[in-house]
Amino acid sequence: MLLADDILDEGHTLHGIREWCREQGAVEVRIAALAVKAHDRCVEGVCADYIGVEVPDRYVFGYGMDYHEQGRNLPAIYALK
Numbered sequence: 001m002l003l004a005d006d007i008l009d010e011g012h013t014l015h016g017i018r019e020w021c022r023e024q025g026a027v028e029v030r031i032a033a034l035a036v037k038a039h040d041r042c043v044e045g046v047c048a049d050y051i052g053v054e055v056p057d058r059y060v061f062g063y064g065m066d067y068h069e070q071g072r073n074l075p076a077i078y079a080l081k
């Protein structure tokens, strides 16, 4: 099974979904993320098998990712200061 998400930050979202998939019987669950945030706070054992781009440890938006529900349709990835 392949889980795809826009961003892997601290990993709580994908950890929860991956656990649910395993409980449902998934034999192998891999993770693909368009963006992976560069820091060492990720939930232990959660990492992306397939990475689009590594982004800095800042809030990013655009290219499908929102900032307060705005900016998802921006044609590039931007970071808050």
Ligand SMILES: O=P(O)(O)OC[C@H]1O[C@H](OP(=O)(O)OP(=O)(O)O)[C@H](O)[C@@H]1O
Pocket: 005, 006, 007, 008, 009, 010, 011, 012, 013, 014, 066
């Ligand atoms: O790795 P994490 O720290 O769990 O963060 C990543 C998650 O946060 C965002 O979802 P959010 O719940 O903000 O909803 P959205 O996708 O509607 O923006 C994003 O889409 C990821 O699913």
Ligand SMILES: Nc1nc2[nH]cnc2c(=O)[nH]1
Pocket: 007, 009, 010, 058, 059, 060, 061, 065, 066, 067
């Ligand atoms: N849009 C967006 N959602 C997130 N969820 C967790 N981190 C982020 C981030 O940097 N940007």
